[in-house]
Amino acid sequence: MSGADRLVEAALQARQKAYAPYSNFLVGAAVESVNGDIAVGANMENACYRLGVCAEQSALAAAAQAFGLGKVARIAVVGGPRGDDTGGGGPITPCGGCRQAIAEAAQQAGCDTEILCCDAAGEDRLTTTIRQLLPAAFTLD
Template sequence: MLEKLKSAALNAQKNAYAPYSKFRVGAALEANDGNVYFGCNVENAAYPLGQCAEATAIGTMIAQGASAIKQIVIASPTETFCYPCGGCRQKIAEFAEASTPVVMITPEGNSTETTVGELLPEGFTLTPQD
């Protein structure tokens, strides 16, 4: 499944709308329904109105009826890993367990893995997590 997610994130990245930053990001997640949902960043001339790739993938997951993230992959356009921003860390945490894997990849195939809990210790949740 991880290879499928990596491929989906890289493919979504190609569709990113990033005319301002030129920083095209893709994300793909495996949901609790077994399906893969993906998204890309979508920038806007009114800067705060843009959307990150992770948020796009999560929104698609929810719109299709799934409710939890089993794992997520984020594709960077450069050799530097693209970790989720603070807002996306919280958005991911809303639908994932602290132990959920978060994998960052580069175009050259390098990767690093962490967890939601490591990225967002003491994040806001509906119920407290141990």
């Protein structure tokens, strides 16, 4: 299994633990460190809709605890409607807020974080980077 496959598989497993009773759109994310460690997260919704947390930010929070944002190298995101584990819906990409959160980690890591955007099966993949997805991110500077 390649490093990318391993990361996508971790995101797929995280997606199974998503808490999304409102949208029924399950998303999993896996963050890989420069050393190959992986931290995962899934979307976690809330009856007060705006308090829901995306999978990417959930995984970044776990990564901050596991190995630190300064070691973030790559992120995989998988998603699709509940019951769809076979894919076909096309790759999903991070929302605007998550793009900014990933840009924050990228700045801490000093790299252009690679992002593997995938469908619910992890098979249809779009490989991109945070600078491509958010070219004018806010920075600490």
